[in-house]
Amino acid sequence: MLPLLAATAATAAAAAADKPVLPMIVLGAIMTLTYVAIAFDWLHKSLAAMVGAIAAVAAALTLGVFKNEAGHSAYDKAVHDIIGHDVGVIGVIVGTSVLVEIAGRSGLFHFLAVKIVKATGGDAVRLLVAIAAATVMFVTFLSIAPGTMIMVSLALVVTHELRLDPRPALLAIALCANSGALVTFSSGICTIMLGTAGNLPYAHFFLVTTPMALISALITVSYLRWYYRDVLVNAASDSEREAQVAAFDEWALVKDRRLFYRSALILGGTILGFASAQRLGIGTDFVAFCGGTAALLLSGIHPDEAIRKVNWSLILFFIGLFVIIGAVQETGLLDWQARKMIELSGGDPVTTMLLIAVFVLGLSGVLDNIPVAATLIPLVRSLEAQGFDGVPLWWTLVITANLGGNSTPIGSVSSVIALNGLEKERGIKVGWGEFLRVGGGVLAIQSVVVLVYLWVYATFGLFPGAAATAGGGAP
Amino acid sequence: MTDQPHRGYEPFELGENMDEDMGLFEAATHAPRLVIEPPRVGVVLVAGGEPDSAAAETCRGLARVVGARLAGASLVETGEQTAAPLLSEIAQTGADLVVTSAEVLPEDVWADLLATAPVPVLLSGRDRQRRRGRPAAAASRLDTILLPLFADTPAVRRGLAWTASLATAAGRRTDVHVITSPAVRIAADVGGLLAAIQREATARGFHVDTVFQSGSQLREILGATAALRRPPLVILPRDGGVGGAAASDMVRLAIELLRGMAGGVLVV
Numbered sequence: 001m002l003p004l005l006a007a008t009a010a011t012a013a014a015a016a017a018d019k020p021v022l023p024m025i026v027l028g029a030i031m032t033l034t035y036v037a038i039a040f041d042w043l044h045k046s047l048a049a050m051v052g053a054i055a056a057v058a059a060a061l062t063l064g065v066f067k068n069e070a071g072h073s074a075y076d077k078a079v080h081d082i083i084g085h086d087v088g089v090i091g092v093i094v095g096t097s098v099l100v101e102i103a104g105r106s107g108l109f110h111f112l113a114v115k116i117v118k119a120t121g122g123d124a125v126r127l128l129v130a131i132a133a134a135t136v137m138f139v140t141f142l143s144i145a146p147g148t149m150i151m152v153s154l155a156l157v158v159t160h161e162l163r164l165d166p167r168p169a170l171l172a173i174a175l176c177a178n179s180g181a182l183v184t185f186s187s188g189i190c191t192i193m194l195g196t197a198g199n200l201p202y203a204h205f206f207l208v209t210t211p212m213a214l215i216s217a218l219i220t221v222s223y224l225r226w227y228y229r230d231v232l233v234n235a236a237s238d239s240e241r242e243a244q245v246a247a248f249d250e251w252a253l254v255k256d257r258r259l260f261y262r263s264a265l266i267l268g269g270t271i272l273g274f275a276s277a278q279r280l281g282i283g284t285d286f287v288a289f290c291g292g293t294a295a296l297l298l299s300g301i302h303p304d305e306a307i308r309k310v311n312w313s314l315i316l317f318f319i320g321l322f323v324i325i326g327a328v329q330e331t332g333l334l335d336w337q338a339r340k341m342i343e344l345s346g347g348d349p350v351t352t353m354l355l356i357a358v359f360v361l362g363l364s365g366v367l368d369n370i371p372v373a374a375t376l377i378p379l380v381r382s383l384e385a386q387g388f389d390g391v392p393l394w395w396t397l398v399i400t401a402n403l404g405g406n407s408t409p410i411g412s413v414s415s416v417i418a419l420n421g422l423e424k425e426r427g428i429k430v431g432w433g434e435f436l437r438v439g440g441g442v443l444a445i446q447s448v449v450v451l452v453y454l455w456v457y458a459t460f461g462l463f464p465g466a467a468a469t470a471g472g473g474a475p
Numbered sequence: 476m477t478d479q480p481h482r483g484y485e486p487f488e489l490g491e492n493m494d495e496d497m498g499l500f501e502a503a504t505h506a507p508r509l510v511i512e513p514p515r516v517g518v519v520l521v522a523g524g525e526p527d528s529a530a531a532e533t534c535r536g537l538a539r540v541v542g543a544r545l546a547g548a549s550l551v552e553t554g555e556q557t558a559a560p561l562l563s564e565i566a567q568t569g570a571d572l573v574v575t576s577a578e579v580l581p582e583d584v585w586a587d588l589l590a591t592a593p594v595p596v597l598l599s600g601r602d603r604q605r606r607r608g609r610p611a612a613a614a615s616r617l618d619t620i621l622l623p624l625f626a627d628t629p630a631v632r633r634g635l636a637w638t639a640s641l642a643t644a645a646g647r648r649t650d651v652h653v654i655t656s657p658a659v660r661i662a663a664d665v666g667g668l669l670a671a672i673q674r675e676a677t678a679r680g681f682h683v684d685t686v687f688q689s690g691s692q693l694r695e696i697l698g699a700t701a702a703l704r705r706p707p708l709v710i711l712p713r714d715g716g717v718g719g720a721a722a723s724d725m726v727r728l729a730i731e732l733l734r735g736m737a738g739g740v741l742v743v
Contacts, residue, residue, distance in 0.1 A: 110496065114503050146492070153496035161504045251670035252502040256684035257677065300684070309492075421493065 019332030023063040027328045030055045034324060035375075039367065046313045049320025056327040065330050082326030083319060088285045089196045090318055095288025096143065096186055097310045099270060102295040104146035106263040107255045109138055113154045114250035122162050122241035124232045125225065131155055132172040132221045136213065139180025139414075140187050141267060148177045148414040152421045162244065163235035166426055168228040170418045171438050175220040177414030181402045182213040185274050185284065190369045190401050196284060197377040198394030202275040204464045208395050212453055216403055216446050223442045259299055266294045321374050329378045338382035350458045352383070353392050357400045357454055361447050364404025365411040373401050391466035392458050399450055406443040409435040495687070498658035502666025509671040513640045514595075514633065516545040520570035521552045522561055522588075524579030531579055536613030537599055537739075538574040544617070544641055548572075556580055558587040570594055577601055577733045585733075589742050590726045595637065595713075598729070599739040600706065616739055617641055617649060621699055621707040622672070624655045624665045625692050630712030633743045635668055638710055641741075642681040649681040652707065654699050657689045693728055706738030713742050 034052030038045045057078050060066055066074035103109075116134050120126035131151060138147035151173045159166040181188030185195040185202045191209075194200070225232065234241060254260070270291030277284050296303045328334060345351040356376070363372050376397055384390035405412030409419055409432060419435070422428050457463050521538040523531035535552070542548045551568045555561045561584070565573060573592055576599045577585055589596055599616055622638050624631060642649035653672065656664050669685060676683040688695045700709060709732055711725050729740045 105492070105495075107499075110499055110503075114500070149493045150496055153493055154500050157497065157500040157504055247508065248504050249506050249508055249667070249670040250503055251673045251677075252506045252666045253499045254670075254673040254683075254685075256682075257673070258682055258684070417493075425497070 020063070023060065023065045023331040024333040024336070026059050026063060027056055027065070027324075027331050028333050030059060031324050031328050034321075035371065038371065044313075046317040046320065049317045049324070051320075053320035053323035056324045060327040060330065065327065078327060078330075079323060082323050085326065086318075086322040088283050089193050089322075090315060091283070091285025092186075092192050092196055092288040093189060093318070094310060094315065095285065095290070095292040096192065096270075098292035098306055099266065099288070099295045100142050100146055101306050101309045102259075102299045102301055103263040103267050104142050104150065105255075105301075106259040106299075107253050108260045108263055109142065109147075109150050110154075110253040111250050111260070113138070113150060114248050114253060117154065117158050118245050118248055118250070120245070121238070122234070122236075122245040123238075124162075124164050124168075124234050127158070127162075127164070128168050128172055128225060128232060129221055131169045132176045132217055132224075135173045135176040136180040136183065136217050139177045140183040141271075143186065144177050144181050144188050144412070144414050145417065147180060148173060148417045151177075152418050156421055156425045158248075160426065162241060165228070165231040166422060167428065167430060168224050168232055170422045171430070171435075172221060172224050174412070174415040174418035175224075175406050175439060175442055176217045178402050178405050178412050179213045179217040179220065182209040182216070182399060184210070184271070186271070186288075188402060190373045191398055192284075193370065193373050193377065194394055194398045194401065198380070198390060198397075199278075200391075200394055200398075201278050201465070202271075202284075207462075207464050208457065209398055212399055212450065215449060215453070219445050219449065220406075220442050223445065224438065227438055227441070256300070259301075262298045263295070266291055266298065269294070318374075321371065325374060325378055329382070334378045335382045335385070338379055338386055341379075341383070342386065342388075349388060349392070350455065352388065353396050353454060353458055354451055356380075356393060357396050357451060358447075360397060360400040361404040361407075361443070361450070364401050365407035365443070369401040369405055369412065372404075373397060376401075389466055392454070392463045395457070395463055396454055399454070403443065403446050403450060406439045406446065407436070408432070408439065411439070415439065495658040502658075502669070506666030506670055509632070509667045511636050511639050511671050511675050514545070514571070514636050516548040516571040518568050518570045518572075519545070519548050519550050520565055520568055520573045521550055522555065522564075522573060522575035522580060523552060524554065524556055524576075528579065530576055533613065534574065534576045534579055534599065537576070537597075537616055540614045540617060541572070541574055541597065541641065544644055545572075556584060558584050558591070561588060562591065562593075565592060565594060572597060575599075582730070582734075586726065586730050589729050589740075595633075595741060595743040597708075597739060597741045598733055600733050600737045614644070614647060615705070617644070617708055618647060619703055619705045619707040619738070620649060620651045621696070621703065621709045622651055622653050623692065623696050623709075623711070624653050624668050624672075627665055627668055628712060628714055630714040630743055631665075631668065634710045634712050634741075635672055637741060637743055639672065639675045639679065639681075641708070642676070643679040651676065651681060651683045652699065652703065653683060653685045654688050654692075654695055655685060656687065656692075658687045693724065696728065697732065700732060700736055700738070706736045708739045708741055710741045710743065 030052055034048050037043045037048040060078050061074055066077040068074050113134055116130050120130045135147065135151045138150055152170065155169040155173060156166060159169055181191055184205050186192060270287060273287035273290060274284055277287050296306060341352060345355050360372060380390055380393045380397065383393060409415050419430050422430060519538055519542050521535055523534040525531055538550050542550050553564045555564055571594055573594060573596045575585060578601050585598055620638055620642055622634060638651055642651050655669065672683050696709065700707060711729055713725060725742065729742055732740055
């Protein structure tokens with residue numbers, strides 16, 4: 001994205017006949033600089049986004065990107081309209097963050113995790129499969145970071161107890177978490193952003209991304225089982241292991257049974273709310289807020305304690321980023337990019353979709369998938385504005401932005417948590433080389449499967465809500 | 476994992492929650508599995524002071540409720556109001572528990588009793604709501620129990636057993652509030668005790684919630700007592716199992732609590 005933007009800024013003038021060139025160059029440069037500042041840690045990401053937003057608004061107003069209209073100032077359009085346009089995403093993130101914080105801390109998932117481990121009898125291979133399955137399940141309900149944290153902690157403790165090499169389990173968590181993030185609308189921040197932006201119905205996730213989540217998790221487990229076949233060996237006899245895991249006491253994890261049941265109920269209710277939001281004519285942000293408020297009201301946890309756990313810095317980052325992207329979009333730069341992409345694909349919707357898939361699979365390995373998604377959202381909107389059916393493109397982004405993080409140790413938050421925990425708690429460092437062989441290998445297989453999967457869905461019209469022809473109508 | 480490994484773009488605290496998770500899972504894998512043995516109580520000595528006073532009736536009401544929850548216990552009343560004769564009565568009757576009230580005995584007497592009685596002593600505080608004598612009021616004194624669990628000692632285990640017995644009542648729901656060490660340390664301290672009380676709560680139908688605390692433990696007990704909506708019965712180990720405090724500290728804490736709240740204290 002960065003080189004593309006840089007090139008765009010330099011050559012936009014010739015390409016965009018209908019919009020002034022200078023704003024495209026200036027605002028494109030501001031956006032690129034902001035991304036570079038974040039990527040190279042020149043500034044804290046939230047501060048970088050806020051500085052970028054201020055610069056973008058100042059530049060947009062100075063260069064006349066936004067015009068005064070009767071009763072509606074240019075400033076309103078440059079800031080309030082843009083934030084208002086994306087306030088749904090921010091609302092869903094805040095609401096689900098509060099809910100997930102409470103549900104994740106209720107002990108319910110910790111309790112289930114130990115039950116699952118006990119069911120394996122402590123066998124190394126069964127444990128790997130169970131940990132992978134539990135990761136997908138926990139991330140589905142709790143989203144990536146909380147689900148990963150519970151599973152990483154569990155795997156570190158259990159593998160230590162059973163004298164097993166922790167690497168297969170930890171890498172299974174790191175990679176399967178990204179599969180879990182695909183399962184439903186609310187399984188990951190990136191998924192929430194794309195689902196909200198694309199207005200993707202909750203139930204459609206079960207038809208498009210859930211099968212892919214399961215397939216990709218299966219690929220991960222199979223690959224890890226093969227790659228670590230020499231270390232997936234039990235250290236103790238069957239009876240010794242079984243006695244050891246049978247002695248694990250899941251009740252030590254219970255803090256408050258009432259909170260267990262209430263969390264499960266509120267989480268279930270919120271999921272139902274997400275599923276019926278469109279039918280009820282309400283926004284998913286409203287559902288998320290209801291879930292978060294119900295959790296605060298009924299959990300017995302002090303509201304300040306739960307609310308302070310929300311990463312407000314991230315919310316500021318989003319606001320800043322949305323303002324920058326909104327201003328850039330107004331210059332016509334992203335429309336120009338969209339036209340270039342269509343030219344590159346020859347106007348074929350399936351080719352365009354696959355091009356985006358390859359691009360995002362690659363980019364998500366080196367950049368966090370959230371800024372990738374934030375940047376591609378307006379691009380897909382531009383493609384929609386130019387007559388493309390956006391539905392296949394939104395699904396493509398959901399799948400590829402999440403799985404793309406598998407290739408490198410910094411590609412997703414789950415990998416960072418797992419590898420950091422492994423190093424700090426067990427003194428085992430999984431370097432770039434080993435991760436690239438494992439995660440890269442997994443992603444290589446997943447990428448082929450994803451591209452075939454998307455092609456089949458597009459070609460045979462399997463994307464729910466998409467236009468009847470393959471990938472939708474070309475412009 | 477005390478530092479933030481990578482807060483990244485996820486809206487959650489990572490390091491703090493992960494420390495807690497590790498502590499909890501280590502407790503689950505290391506904690507010894509305990510079975511709570513209910514206390515054997517044959518005789519409950521009720522030191523009610525002046526027999527005809529309203530305070531004495533409150534005291535008797537509480538003793539009846541306690542006796543009913545400790546199946547098979549019989550109540551023996553005494554009008555003694557000084558420490559030495561009360562201690563003799565305990566020996567003579569073979570009492571397993573003394574129930575009395577800060578309202579019916581002078582402070583020096585009940586404080587002495589707390590420090591020297593060879594059996595557990597349940598002392599109810601001053602009832603500011605003037606609901607004396609009503610059976611429901613007596614029962615409500617056991618609706619909220621505060622149980623500090625900071626170390627695994629014989630007296631702490633006894634306190635756990637008393638909690639489970641007193642919290643079990645048909646038709647009433649008891650809330651047991653456990654305060655304990657930060658989650659990162661519970662494996663080494665009280666993981667088995669926490670598991671045992673939750674298992675017991677599930678089997679017997681009372682409710683337990685746990686709060687992980689850091690800092691001075693005695694002060695936290697006082698803070699937690701003040702924060703509860705209903706005045707609790709605080710269960711304290713006589714051997715000073717709370718934060719390594721000496722037995723005399725426990726008695727001082729019990730006295731301080733009884734001076735300041737309308738609940739009660741059970742020193743075991």
